[in-house]
Amino acid sequence: MPNFTLPRPVRISRGQKVSAALVATASCAAALAFTAAPSNAQTTAADAPAAVKPVSANGLPLTAKDRADDGKKAQAADSSVTAGHLKVTAVEKQGHAAEQAANRSVERKAIAKPKAAPKRYANNLDGWIRESLAIMKDKGIPGSYEGLHRNIMRESAGDPNAVNDWDINAINGVPSKGLLQVIQPTFDTYHVAGTPKKLTDPIANITAAANYAAHRYGSIDNVNSAY
Numbered sequence: 001m002p003n004f005t006l007p008r009p010v011r012i013s014r015g016q017k018v019s020a021a022l023v024a025t026a027s028c029a030a031a032l033a034f035t036a037a038p039s040n041a042q043t044t045a046a047d048a049p050a051a052v053k054p055v056s057a058n059g060l061p062l063t064a065k066d067r068a069d070d071g072k073k074a075q076a077a078d079s080s081v082t083a084g085h086l087k088v089t090a091v092e093k094q095g096h097a098a099e100q101a102a103n104r105s106v107e108r109k110a111i112a113k114p115k116a117a118p119k120r121y122a123n124n125l126d127g128w129i130r131e132s133l134a135i136m137k138d139k140g141i142p143g144s145y146e147g148l149h150r151n152i153m154r155e156s157a158g159d160p161n162a163v164n165d166w167d168i169n170a171i172n173g174v175p176s177k178g179l180l181q182v183i184q185p186t187f188d189t190y191h192v193a194g195t196p197k198k199l200t201d202p203i204a205n206i207t208a209a210a211n212y213a214a215h216r217y218g219s220i221d222n223v224n225s226a227y
Contacts, residue, residue: 125149125158128179132206139192143210147221152206154225155181160202178205186212 119134121127129148136143156162156179164176174183178200187199190211195204213220213227 125152125179128160128202128206132203132210135192135194135203135207136210139207139211141192141207141211141214142219142221143214144221147219147223148206148210151209151220151223152179155179160205161200178202178209180205180209182209182212190215 121131129145129152132148133143133145135141152158155176158179160179162178162181164170164181167176169176169183174185176183179202182199182205184199187205187208190208191197191204192207192211195201195207198204210220213223217223217227
């Protein structure tokens with residue numbers, strides 16, 4: 001039978017036992033922590049979402065050509081919006097310019113065609129006849145320069161204040177007066193509106209006499225004697 005010698009037991013002090021126990025406990029805890037918790041690299045890789053790749057309308061991944069086409073479409077859309085805005089702005093400007101041009105045209109017409117000033121006539125026999133003819137034309141009363149002048153010279157010699165104080169009218173208290181020797185009742189009946197209501201006023205006297213002659217003789221031009 002072999003002769004074995006048993007090893008001599010090692011005596012461990014109480015303090016050494018406590019230290020050994022603490023070391024063993026710490027080692028176990030570290031091992032458990034290491035096993036339970038994955039590394040940062042593992043956590044990041046597991047939790048990170050998969051990369052999202054852009055796809056086209058048919059669900060297929062976009063190619064470089066698709067992205068280029070999309071960029072061109074976006075640029076075309078921007079250009080269309082810009083062009084539309086420019087067109088609208090241009091139309092608004094044209095409308096404003098047209099309105100200003102129309103306003104200027106009206107202003108120019110107002111300046112180019114001022115209201116005509118009333119025509120002035122000489123304060124003499126020629127002027128009185130011409131002014132009377134203008135009024136007669138406006139009122140539709142016939143007569144000519146020659147017919148008026150001829151009868152005036154016979155009746156009063158061109159004196160607007162001439163008075164006949166010897167004929168039957170004068171005897172009856174209504175003497176003939178003025179350039180064409182008109183009595184007051186005749187003047188009142190044939191007075192032309194717009195002229196003075198004064199028997200001896202040259203214009204009023206001529207137009208009233210011409211109006212009377214037109215009603216009785218057709219025109220002052222047809223009068224060649226007392227009327």
